[in-house]
Amino acid sequence: MRWFWVLLWAGGLAWANPLLVEGRFADAYQQGRTAGGTGWLLAAQAANLYASYIATSDSEIGKWFALGQEAAQRALEFNAQSAEAHFELARSIGGQLSQQNLLGRAANVSVMRDHLQQALRLRPDYPEARAALAVWHLEVAQAGIGWLYSANTNQVRPLFEEALRLEPNSVLIRVWYAQVLVKLGATQQARVQLEQALRLTPRDAAERFEQGFARERLQNLR
Numbered sequence: 001m002r003w004f005w006v007l008l009w010a011g012g013l014a015w016a017n018p019l020l021v022e023g024r025f026a027d028a029y030q031q032g033r034t035a036g037g038t039g040w041l042l043a044a045q046a047a048n049l050y051a052s053y054i055a056t057s058d059s060e061i062g063k064w065f066a067l068g069q070e071a072a073q074r075a076l077e078f079n080a081q082s083a084e085a086h087f088e089l090a091r092s093i094g095g096q097l098s099q100q101n102l103l104g105r106a107a108n109v110s111v112m113r114d115h116l117q118q119a120l121r122l123r124p125d126y127p128e129a130r131a132a133l134a135v136w137h138l139e140v141a142q143a144g145i146g147w148l149y150s151a152n153t154n155q156v157r158p159l160f161e162e163a164l165r166l167e168p169n170s171v172l173i174r175v176w177y178a179q180v181l182v183k184l185g186a187t188q189q190a191r192v193q194l195e196q197a198l199r200l201t202p203r204d205a206a207e208r209f210e211q212g213f214a215r216e217r218l219q220n221l222r
Contacts, residue, residue, distance in 0.1 A: 029047050083119040116136060133159055160177045
């Protein structure tokens, strides 16, 4: 499950903040934290991006996801109706799952799902949330505990196809989908998604990182 929890990107605001577009995630985190209020959402996104793309050691990754969780909780205290804050909280919780004991993981798997579902209730056209929920279904089901959480692999492709219908030019969603298709044994379809991801123009630092991953994964499929 590691690849998903670490690489799950938080979409929705990167275009709005130059620091995130440039990949200056630590600076964006400090900017959001200092601003407070609506700035907590920026801080959460920046911390989660840093954990996903910049941090290297397990301890550093865990530290930044914990900062993302704290900031997302503050963002929800400021605005409980923020779909993006629910998404960020789900993502930061997921990022810490591999470092938790069995009891902690059992509790937080369902919390993560609940925040993703709430993000979609608040914003039904949220493509990244749909893709994230698809991966949640796959990872939990393939871990052999799907029956505990109502995770179902039959949900995976429809959620991804809807995410791509909403955002066909997302490098991120196509790279995620390719990784899922590999896990489902659909290697040729995964290759198509990676090739399409590489033909797109990245819109921010996160998508530039994802295109790098796409190149590596395409090489490994050959």
